[in-house]
Amino acid sequence: MTDTVDDVDLPYEDGASQQEKLEALEERLEILEQQNEEMRDKLLDANAENNKYQQKLERLTHENKKLKQSPLFVATVQELTGEGVIIKQHGNNQEALTEVTDDMREDLAPDDRVAVNNSLSIVKRLDSETDVRARVMQVDESPDVSYEDIGGIDDQMEEVRETVEMPIESPEMFDEVGIDPPSGVLLHGPPGTGKTMLAKAVANQTDATFIKMAGSELVHKFIGEGAKLVRDLFELARQEVPAVVFIDEIDAIAAKRTESKTSGDAEVQRTMMQLLAEMDGFEDRGQISIIAATNRFDMLDRAILRPGRFDRLIEVPKPDFEGREIIFDIHTRDMNVADGVDYTELAEMADNASGADIKAICTEAGMYAIRDDRTEVRHEDFEQAWRKIQETEEADADVSKTFA
Numbered sequence: 284m285t286d287t288v289d290d291v292d293l294p295y296e297d298g299a300s301q302q303e304k305l306e307a308l309e310e311r312l313e314i315l316e317q318q319n320e321e322m323r324d325k326l327l328d329a330n331a332e333n334n335k336y337q338q339k340l341e342r343l344t345h346e347n348k349k350l351k352q353s354p355l356f357v358a359t360v361q362e363l364t365g366e367g368v369i370i371k372q373h374g375n376n377q378e379a380l381t382e383v384t385d386d387m388r389e390d391l392a393p394d395d396r397v398a399v400n401n402s403l404s405i406v407k408r409l410d411s412e413t414d415v416r417a418r419v420m421q422v423d424e425s426p427d428v429s430y431e432d433i434g435g436i437d438d439q440m441e442e443v444r445e446t447v448e449m450p451i452e453s454p455e456m457f458d459e460v461g462i463d464p465p466s467g468v469l470l471h472g473p474p475g476t477g478k479t480m481l482a483k484a485v486a487n488q489t490d491a492t493f494i495k496m497a498g499s500e501l502v503h504k505f506i507g508e509g510a511k512l513v514r515d516l517f518e519l520a521r522q523e524v525p526a527v528v529f530i531d532e533i534d535a536i537a538a539k540r541t542e543s544k545t546s547g548d549a550e551v552q553r554t555m556m557q558l559l560a561e562m563d564g565f566e567d568r569g570q571i572s573i574i575a576a577t578n579r580f581d582m583l584d585r586a587i588l589r590p591g592r593f594d595r596l597i598e599v600p601k602p603d604f605e606g607r608e609i610i611f612d613i614h615t616r617d618m619n620v621a622d623g624v625d626y627t628e629l630a631e632m633a634d635n636a637s638g639a640d641i642k643a644i645c646t647e648a649g650m651y652a653i654r655d656d657r658t659e660v661r662h663e664d665f666e667q668a669w670r671k672i673q674e675t676e677e678a679d680a681d682v683s684k685t686f687a
Contacts (some may be wrong), residue, residue: 435606467573471580472599475639492523498535509554
């Protein structure tokens with residue numbers, strides 16, 4: 284029970300003077316006001332803390348309610364009939380006939396994606412699907428690679444620029460001559476020779492939308508998924524023209540067709556046939572250029588190599604002596620290299636090295652300098668790095684022979 288005024292001890296003695304009593308009461312009043320201010324601050328803090336926990340409680344309650352709800356499944360509208368809507372559920376390809384309200388029926392069309400419940404009743408229409416995976420493959424920021432960063436393949440670089448950049452930047456030149464621009468370019472050659480770097484340089488140089496993918500990303504488990512992703516990728520390219528589509532390791536989906544009856548091989552072939560149709564099908568592809576790269580040119584199906592799909596088949600070989608010298612100069616331009624380093628001698632030393640090998644040599648040479656607590660890279664560091672890379676390649680070759 285709260286004390287009354289009579290129960291509160293006075294802050295002075297009975298024999299105190301009037302002035303002393305007044306001063307003591309003023310002092311007590313000041314103390315009480317300070318305590319009141321402190322309690323008010325604590326109350327505000329407590330209210331703020333309470334609001335925070337109240338919001339957390341509401342959020343957790345909402346999440347708990349969502350977790351208790353039955354999940355919705357994704358399906359595609361196949362056909363609208365007088366009896367209802369025929370849908371096909373994704374994943375298991377189960378078809379069902381379901382009824383919908385008149386308002387929802389007006390919003391539906393064949394191939395629309397919808398969400399259905401456990402009883403396969405349509406709950407809502409989903410947004411038109413351009414596969415999220417296709418959107419992710421669009422390059423928003425230009426790669427930090429330019430043509431100046433590529434050496435030893437000047438002729439191939441010029442052909443790529445003629446095939447990809449010129450139709451985008453100067454389409455009127457082709458109109459004046461009266462020819463269609465080359466439809467695509469296939470880069471093939473040993474690993475590490477600069478095929479992917481060429482594509483990155485194109486993405487850096489052009490203002491066109493650049494879409495990159497790896498052939499393995501188009502291979503999927505369920506029937507039709509790979510082909511659908513290919514359709515979505517080219518649909519995205521048509522929405523963003525002019526566009527450049529880069530397919531790395533295209534041999535993953537464009538290998539020679541065989542008589543294999545396995546479902547995996549059949550699905551890969553379906554994906555390839557969809558790619559063939561998109562590259563040179565019934566509809567005009569418009570301002571969409573295609574660059575593809577592969578290390579296994581011998582594995583590709585002849586259908587994808589014919590003119591109209593790839594008008595330019597460009598071999599990107601390992602660099603010659605002059606090319607190796609240029610590549611050494613490129614990869615050491617930002618390195619603190621000693622005066623005694625001879626690029627001509629290094630190019631002779633690294634015989635049969637690819638551009639990737641030369642980059643690895645430069646990196647490893649820098650590591651030798653760091654291990655010796657030096658800030659300058661010497662000629663012998665490059666020689667030691669080359670010997671190490673050769674030993675690694677020989678060990679890898681021995682392992683391959685063991686398991687062959």
